Structures are given as C-alpha cells and as structure tokens.
Amino acid sequence: MTAATVHTFCRYCLASCGVEVTVQDNRVRRIAADKLNPHSWHDFCAKGRTAAEVVEHPRRILAPMRRVGDGYVEADWSEALRDIADRMNRLIGSDGPEAVGAYYGNPAGYSSSNLIFMNGWLDAIGTHNRYAVGSVDQNAVHVVAQAMYGSPLMVPVSDIDDCDFFLLVGANPAVSAWNWLESAPGGWRRALERQRGGARIVVVDPVRTESADKADTHLAVRPGQDWALLLAMVKVILDAGLQHRDCTELATGSAEVRALAAAADLDDLAARCDIPRDGIECLARDFAAARTGMVITRTGVSLQESGTVAEWLGHVLNVITGRMDRPGGRRFEPGYVDTLRLAGLAQTPPHRSRVAGREMVAGAHALAELPDEITTGGPGRLRALVINSGNPVIAGPDGSRLDAALEQLDLLVAIDFVQRESHRHADWLLPAVHWLEREDLLAFTSGMHDEPFAQFGARAVAPPPQAREEWRIFVDLALAMKRPLFGARAVNGFIRASRRVAAWSGRPGLEFSPRWIDRLMIATSRKVNGRRLRWRDLRDNPHGLVLGPREFGRFRNALRTEDKLVRLAPPEFLARARDLLAAPATTPSADFPFLLGNRRNRHAMNSWLNELPGLHPSGKRNVVFIHPEDASMLGVEDGDQVRVCSARGSVQTVAALSDRPRRGLVIMEHGWGSRVFDPRGGAAPEVYGVNRNLLVGAAAMDPLSQTSALGGAHVRIERLGRAHVR
Numbered sequence: 001m002t003a004a005t006v007h008t009f010c011r012y013c014l015a016s017c018g019v020e021v022t023v024q025d026n027r028v029r030r031i032a033a034d035k036l037n038p039h040s041w042h043d044f045c046a047k048g049r050t051a052a053e054v055v056e057h058p059r060r061i062l063a064p065m066r067r068v069g070d071g072y073v074e075a076d077w078s079e080a081l082r083d084i085a086d087r088m089n090r091l092i093g094s095d096g097p098e099a100v101g102a103y104y105g106n107p108a109g110y111s112s113s114n115l116i117f118m119n120g121w122l123d124a125i126g127t128h129n130r131y132a133v134g135s136v137d138q139n140a141v142h143v144v145a146q147a148m149y150g151s152p153l154m155v156p157v158s159d160i161d162d163c164d165f166f167l168l169v170g171a172n173p174a175v176s177a178w179n180w181l182e183s184a185p186g187g188w189r190r191a192l193e194r195q196r197g198g199a200r201i202v203v204v205d206p207v208r209t210e211s212a213d214k215a216d217t218h219l220a221v222r223p224g225q226d227w228a229l230l231l232a233m234v235k236v237i238l239d240a241g242l243q244h245r246d247c248t249e250l251a252t253g254s255a256e257v258r259a260l261a262a263a264a265d266l267d268d269l270a271a272r273c274d275i276p277r278d279g280i281e282c283l284a285r286d287f288a289a290a291r292t293g294m295v296i297t298r299t300g301v302s303l304q305e306s307g308t309v310a311e312w313l314g315h316v317l318n319v320i321t322g323r324m325d326r327p328g329g330r331r332f333e334p335g336y337v338d339t340l341r342l343a344g345l346a347q348t349p350p351h352r353s354r355v356a357g358r359e360m361v362a363g364a365h366a367l368a369e370l371p372d373e374i375t376t377g378g379p380g381r382l383r384a385l386v387i388n389s390g391n392p393v394i395a396g397p398d399g400s401r402l403d404a405a406l407e408q409l410d411l412l413v414a415i416d417f418v419q420r421e422s423h424r425h426a427d428w429l430l431p432a433v434h435w436l437e438r439e440d441l442l443a444f445t446s447g448m449h450d451e452p453f454a455q456f457g458a459r460a461v462a463p464p465p466q467a468r469e470e471w472r473i474f475v476d477l478a479l480a481m482k483r484p485l486f487g488a489r490a491v492n493g494f495i496r497a498s499r500r501v502a503a504w505s506g507r508p509g510l511e512f513s514p515r516w517i518d519r520l521m522i523a524t525s526r527k528v529n530g531r532r533l534r535w536r537d538l539r540d541n542p543h544g545l546v547l548g549p550r551e552f553g554r555f556r557n558a559l560r561t562e563d564k565l566v567r568l569a570p571p572e573f574l575a576r577a578r579d580l581l582a583a584p585a586t587t588p589s590a591d592f593p594f595l596l597g598n599r600r601n602r603h604a605m606n607s608w609l610n611e612l613p614g615l616h617p618s619g620k621r622n623v624v625f626i627h628p629e630d631a632s633m634l635g636v637e638d639g640d641q642v643r644v645c646s647a648r649g650s651v652q653t654v655a656a657l658s659d660r661p662r663r664g665l666v667i668m669e670h671g672w673g674s675r676v677f678d679p680r681g682g683a684a685p686e687v688y689g690v691n692r693n694l695l696v697g698a699a700a701m702d703p704l705s706q707t708s709a710l711g712g713a714h715v716r717i718e719r720l721g722r723a724h725v726r
C-alpha cells in the first residue's frame, strides 16, 4: 500500500507538539515535526520522534492477561471483564464501595476521555479511594489556584513573547519543555529569543542546569528554601513601596501579606535560602521595575515540604508587581470550553482519608497514603485497585512499602502498554491504546495553551485488535458490574441502547463514543475572539488552528471568588509561612549530611521510555552526581561504586563528579529502576538504573498540598569500590 501522511500531535507531554506521521500498512514509518502546525511543533523532540517504538514494543501487552501462578495467560475481554466485575462486586458486597479504588498517573491526563470515564466508573461504585499523580507533581498549583482564584484549575499561562524578565524557579525548561499545567510549545526557545532582544532570564535552581547555563543570572538556592527567597523579594518590594496598584485593586489581603513580610527579617531569609541579601534586594527591585515580567514556579518547588508556600509567594509576586493578565506576564486563557464551570459542576464531595484523616486535593487522595489504606484493617479498607497509566512504585515515595502493600490486595488490575514495576503483582494486565492509535480532542485543557488553539488529535494507525481505550474499559466494567456510570442510572441504559442500535443497523458510528462528547463540547463552546469554533473547522485544519490573538482582560471576570478579587493572603498559607519562619533553619545531620536532588532525562518520561533502544542506545542507567569538593572529602572518585543511603533505604550506583549541583547536594535522575516484564514471552525482566525514590519516606510531604517531598531526602554516600581502570 502507498504511504499516507497523518497530521496529529504528540501526547507525551503538554507541549503537544504537532507531528507528521508517515504510515504504511498500518505501521508508522516515520514521525517528523509538523512544520505546518501554527502553534505547537517547536519543542518536537526525540521522544515524539521515536513514539512508534512504544507502539511496537517487543513486550507490549496485546490482549488481556490473567495471572496464573507466577505467569500470565492471554484471555478474551469477556472473561476479563466478567472476572474483574465479579471479584469487585463481591468485595463491595462484603466490605462496601471503598473496597475498590484507582490510582491514575500522568499520561491519563493526555487522553480526552480517560479520566472522565474513570471518574464516572468510580462514581458508579461510590468509592473515595482515588489516588492521583498530582500528589507527586502539581498539587501545590491546584491548592494555590483554589485558595487565591477560587478554582483548582484556574492556572495562569505564560505570555512569553512579550516578557522582559523571566524569573524561573525550580524549572528546567531546556530539558523538560515549558509545560506544567500549561502548554507553551517552544517556550524555552521563545524565551531565549526574547533574551537575544534584551530580556533577562534568572534561573533559581540548586543545580547549574542546562537552563541555568543560558540564563543571565543563576541563583543556586538552598533546596527547599525558595519560599524564603520569594518572601524576601515580596518584603523588599513592599518596604520600598514598589507595589503595583493591582495589590489593592485586583486583590484583597495585601495588609496581611505586608504584616507577614514585616515579621520576617531579610538577613534571616537570605541566610535560609543562601543567597546574599544585597543580591535579593537588587533582584526584587529589578523585577518590580521591569516593563514586563513573570515568575514561574515548577516541580523543583512543589516537590518540597514548603512547596505550596513557595508556589503561593510566586503568585503573590506576580500580583503585587502587576504581572497578572498583562502582556508579558501570566495570562488567563479561557479556552474554547469553560473548564472552570464544568469542573465546578463535577466536584467530588469532600472526603477525609480513613487512616491519615486528610482531605482530598483536586478530587484525589495522596499517593503517599495508598500503602496504609491497603494494609490497615477495618471498614473501608482498600482491597481492589486499578492502576491506570501509572507507575507509582517508581514515581512516588517509599516504593518498597507500596510494592509490599500491592501484593496484599485481593485484586490488582493494571491498564498499560507494558508490565512495569508497579504492575508486578497484577492479577490482570489490560492492554492500552497509544496516542498514535487514538483520537483525542483535548477540549478540557484548551485553557492551558498559551494562545487560543484547537487541534483534533487524529489517529495514525489502528491499535492492536485487543487493545482498548481506557474510557471503554471503564464503561464496560460499569456495565459488567451493573453499577450506574457517573452515579446516574440513565447512562448505562443509553450506552447499551446505542450499542444495540449500532449492531442492529450495522453502523458502528451509532455506538456511543467520546466523539459524542467532543461534538457536544464544540457545539456548546464559548466564542474565542468573537467567533465560535465549529466541528468543520477542526476537520478542515488537521495541523490545528490558532483562534486569533491572545486575549487579555478576562482574568478578573473569570475569577471564581465571590467578590471577583484575588485572595492574596489565604489564612492557611499565612499560618504555614509563619511556621516556616519560626522553625530553625535546617542544618545537615551527621548521619545523612547530603540532600538528594534530582533531574529529568531528556530522553525519558518519568519512569518510561528509558528502555527504548532508539532513545538510549547505550549506557542505560542513572548515576549520582557529586560536587568534586564533596567527593574529595568523601574520598570518592569519578566512576566509583557508591551506596546512597537514607533513613528509609539505600541504592547502589556509580558516582559521577560534576560541579553542577551546589555543594551538599547530590543529584540522581528519577524514573529509573523500573523493571519491564515479559508476561507473554516469559523472558527475564529488563531493568536499567536504580530508583532513587526508594530513599524517600512517605511521611515527608507538604502539609498543604500533600505532595511528597521527593526533592528533599537526606542521604549519605558510602564508597564501595574503585572505578574500573578505563
């Protein structure tokens, strides 16, 4: 057959790069950047280029697989659904709805239908046992957005192309792309373009990263102490009377922020973050004086115990210097679908976790709580779990405890392409559909693009016959369990009827699918730049279409606070900031004198893709980077075998000397050490590198967002052996 070309976009990360896929005989021959995509292709990277290696993964799960003894056998879907439904119903019958739950990981968010139907299924059961990747990622943003703007999803986007002063805190966009609950494709390249035109880039990072290399100023902050730096900047600006009128016109609470700043001492704050006081003063004045500017805070900030306070103070800085809803600052992009309203309608009722007694954040409990909820007896105990697009044993804290807990479940179901570490004890492995094999309209995240944009994610190839999209698995499970999707009786009947009509008429298009929701979303979409998007527009523009210029002046009205004002000083943030101020500055312990930082691999997505030959041709492993002066103190040389130990555990790896981390900080890439099993072929598992998150305990978390402090473990380094002579 002749080759066909499909234009779609990569759904590995929010950069959503436009791609051109050459297809022949239902096989991907080539993936290139779609240079006709008007918005998004510029970040195109090797992960997108090699996406077909996941589709054709030699260990891909191709049919439902049932555990039999130590191995797996392929089964058909009716058997899988019947068995899972029966076992879950029995557990619910004896223990109640909380016996069943789910964890969902990061890729679930890049499907337009996955989470809607997963939540519909969880609502059908009526369980609160819901755990999400946000608790090892972006929960701080949700908590701050809720408290300051009235909706956990009201996340401002960056107006890069008009920005004169970028203050990037805990972000490494040169490696990770400019995305974290926002999609600014090519964001780093665009920031560097601004820099060439005179803009200033300041990178705050304890590591001299690839981004720091390019910055005008790199501030090697003490890890976990960004809150002190940002509070000091707020103090300098307020004390000097440099605040913008937005401080009072757009927001309430400036008096409380002023009182907090007044109670803090600049020298103390400078000592905490280890950045000289005069440097902070200059930085604060320059930032306030810049024509346009923005602070962005990312995972380097959120994965710390002080994450929410630092995230909050970043937003405070933006508000008090007039950066919200102004060119070159942080803008509100309403998107073509009013997600804030829809999210308000679909709110999960408040719930406290059984064991730790904590509230949900953005509709889910913290991953750190999962082991206890499985192992602690009593009513409400979790006994059956679905892992949907996630690898929490590697991605989250204290994986060994979670692994042991997962083994105790009565039923573990994993939906994925391959069987990874977290799926080790799975009773069922269910085959998922890759984005190259799937259609998506990411309407609900349209407000995360940094310019008004829409693209229908076409599918390039047909999935393996037995692979199923998650929405379908959850619908089928609800039907098999005879429980009403979304908790609304009519839905199951409606879906069943549509299936009957489709079968009877021989027209599969009449069967319910998420495309119906897409069409509804477009039909009821809000006007962007005065024009309503039509389905035809999406169809006629396979490269995507920019829906006019960026709109300003929509932020205030979109606020979901009652008085349409920003809450500058939520009381719980103030209280936590006061606690941080009152606590003594941390000093390294004698047993564990180093802090363990981490970095991302350009060619991996958290715990996956690092097994692909096209991305990692050789030397697949992670090492521990140690500052040469620390290494010489330890007697460690480049290439030595070392053990990295914390109070929680230890891992063995190779030392690499590097002057990139600040002294006292050692760095390991996260996401390694996940086994890739071979449930079909029965070959030995593949494993590369070690999981540095085994060194992090579950107790260490930011109390406000319940995000695990994956960036804050205390460790020591033990030398095991000399490097081999090379």
Ligand SMILES: Nc1nc2c(c(=O)[nH]1)N[C@H]1C(S)=C(S)[C@@H](COP(=O)(O)OP(=O)(O)OC[C@H]3O[C@@H](n4cnc5c(=O)[nH]c(N)nc54)[C@H](O)[C@@H]3O)O[C@H]1N2
Pocket (backbone or CB within 6 Å): 104, 105, 106, 107, 108, 111, 133, 136, 137, 299, 303, 388, 389, 390, 391, 392, 394, 395, 396, 415, 416, 417, 418, 420, 432, 433, 434, 435, 470, 598, 605, 606, 607, 608, 670, 671, 693, 710, 711
């Ligand atoms: N120390 C440390 N730890 C971290 C971080 C850090 O910076 N430092 N980062 C954190 C962050 S930001 C994140 S987002 C988390 C990630 O945490 P998780 O999302 O739990 O883990 P991932 O490694 O992304 O694993 C995703 C899994 O989904 C599968 N998958 C991919 N696409 C699909 C799909 O379409 N359908 C299905 N069913 N499965 C799919 C993959 O094969 C893989 O097994 O890790 C966190 N952990």
Ligand SMILES: Nc1nc2c(c(=O)[nH]1)N[C@H]1C(S)=C(S)[C@@H](COP(=O)(O)OP(=O)(O)OC[C@H]3O[C@@H](n4cnc5c(=O)[nH]c(N)nc54)[C@H](O)[C@@H]3O)O[C@H]1N2
Pocket (backbone or CB within 6 Å): 013, 106, 137, 169, 170, 171, 172, 173, 175, 176, 177, 179, 180, 204, 205, 206, 207, 209, 221, 222, 223, 224, 225, 226, 298, 299, 300, 301, 304, 597, 598, 599, 600, 601, 602, 603, 604, 605, 606, 711
């Ligand atoms: N190649 C690649 N790209 C990715 C991903 C990937 O795994 N690989 N993951 C995607 C995902 S899921 C996400 S959420 C985004 C995340 O995007 P980013 O948040 O930009 O992620 P990182 O590259 O980990 O950058 C975090 C930086 O924070 C620094 N840091 C650590 N502790 C501190 C601290 O206490 N203070 C400060 N100021 N800095 C600190 C680290 O040294 C690191 O350089 O990236 C996405 N892009």
Ligand code: SF4
Pocket (backbone or CB within 6 Å): 010, 011, 012, 013, 014, 015, 016, 017, 043, 044, 045, 046, 047, 048, 049, 177
């Ligand atoms: S993984 Fe690479 S190609 Fe895919 S969206 Fe992210 S930056 Fe773009």
Ligand SMILES: [Mo]
Pocket (backbone or CB within 6 Å): 106, 137
């Ligand atoms: Mo993430």
